[in-house]
Amino acid sequence: MGDLHLENIRREYSSRQLGRKDLPTSPIDLLNQWLQEAIELKVNEPTAMIIGTATMEARPSIRTVLVKEVLDGKLIFYSNYKSRKGRQIEQNPQVAATFLWHELERQIHVEGRVERLSEAESDAYFDMRPYKSRIGARISPQSQPIPSREYIMALFAAESLRYVGRHIPRPDHWGGWAITPERIEFWQGRDxxxxDRFVYTRQADDSWSIERVAP
Structure with missing residues (x-):
């Protein structure tokens, strides 16, 4: 395959703007507002969040998860504790995350510290999940090599039969995380x-400073 030249692919951003007068004291209020607007305007995967983690040797990796709550100023998501991201979070709890809404010409970039939710909180959410999602969480060795799709489907079928008509317990290797933001940037595309880019930074007293930064 030959080279791929992309230097002439451009678009103008002009549908919205973001000014200092639009900024609340807390970035969580604006994050909630933008997230709600993305949901109401039916953008593709409005709750999708690209999350970056790193090992102790500072080797980064990224993937996409779905935010399930913004609670007490924290971003909540769920996944497999033994997955690649889970193992990296255990080594290094500092993470970065991005919401990217192309249709709204908006991005939010979050940096902060992540910690596990309590077992009771993870149990409560797990019990709300669809039946197939609960089965999948039990049997998937997430991020680990598997021999074939047929292999994972066989595990799924066997676990499904095992729990027909029964309560499906949350596996110990699966649960929730909460990101406590320390820095949040709001990006609005312009001509x-x-x-427009504004950065909120958490202060020692838990208040937030606000700065406009250059595009």
């Missing part, structure tokens, strides 16, 4: 690449 001529002169985008």
């Amino acid at each position: 001529s690449r002169l985008h």
Whole structure:
């Protein structure tokens, strides 16, 4: 395959703007507002969040998860504790995350510290999940090599039969995490690449400073 030249692919951003007068004291209020607007306007996967983790040796990796709650100023998501991200979070709880809504020409970038939810909180959410999702969480060795799709489907079928008509317990290897933001940037696309960017930084007293940064 030959080279791929992409230097002439451009688009102008002009549908919205973001000014200092639009900013609440807390970035969580604006994050909630933008997230709600993305949901109401039916953008593709409005709750999708790209999350970056790193090992103790500072080797980064990224993937996409779904935010399930914004609770007490924290971003809540669920996954397999033994997955690649789970293992990296255990080594290094500092994470970065991005919401990207192309249709709204908006991005939110979050940096902060992540910790596990309590077992009771994880149990409560797990019991709300669809039957097939609960079965999948029990049998998937997430991020680990498997021999074939047929292998994982066989595990799924066997576990499904095992729990027909029964309560499906949350496996110990699956549960929730909460990101406590320390820095949040709001990005609104604008004409001529002169985008609006505002950064909130958490202070020692848990208040937030606000700065406009150059596009």
